[in-house]
Amino acid sequence: MPELPEVETIARGLANAVTGKTIDAVAISMAKIAVAAPGVDFAAALAGETIGAVGRRGKYVVIALGSGRRLAVHLRMTGRLIVHGAEYPEPYPYTHIVLRFTDGTRLSFADVRQFGRMRLLEAGDPWDADGGLEPLSEGFTSEAFVSMLDGRRTPIKAFLLDQSRIAGVGNIYACEALWEAGIRPSRPSHKISRPARRRLHGAVRSVLQRAIDARGTSVDDYVDAEGLKGGFQNQLAVYGRLGEPCPRCGKPIVRTVIGQRGTWWCRSCQK
């Protein structure tokens, strides 16, 4: 599942690979994946566009275009954005959209489960993902996070996954940050002590940054823009490690369900 570190890694790879290129033509083989404003033809509108800055907002890859339009791409669980050289013979199966550049290289969007979307935003469209704070930005201060939890009864794990509060944290890094901070995932947010909130704030930022440094987590089929796997799966403490020993205390990791999501944690050292 691409979360913030994976999306950041993909965006950086794309920035290197396609910035400045001009789109020659666009092929769409599954119409629902390519979303445009009413009355706008996705493929026709993109033809002739140049690629500007490539960045990330929450879990979206955002690609600026010469006309002022933007492409906002969400990969959901199994989406892939991969750049292929001109000689690349055969696309990855489940490829739904291909942007072909004038130099012959291609940017393809593939998605086994068809949940991902590539959305074309018109110039001036105020789209801003879901509005949550960027957890690695300067605005995401310890004080801001501490007060965000006031009066919130929702389990802290569900809070961390709410993209309208904090943008980019998904299931893997929510589990890992809660383990690092020693907080039980089901704990009602407002009941968490202020020192523990500050620990969690630091843990969220730390785990996201370390995962970016490792180029993301490939527990299923995540790959970056070059088709390469990440490395953070080797550093996971709890996610997906049911029954394995907690790296801190040695007790077996358990799995429960919180907010309809699988949750891995240590009963012994997360209170």
Added chain:
DNA sequence: CTGAGATCCTGGGGGC
């Protein structure tokens, strides 16, 4: 405001 449940999809795992 808050949470529960359904929905979208397919590969893969479990059960037999």
Added chain:
DNA sequence: TGCCCCCAGGATCTCA
């Protein structure tokens, strides 16, 4: 071995 069933999972929508 092979087949069928079931389900994870992010965001969104409906309903209570």
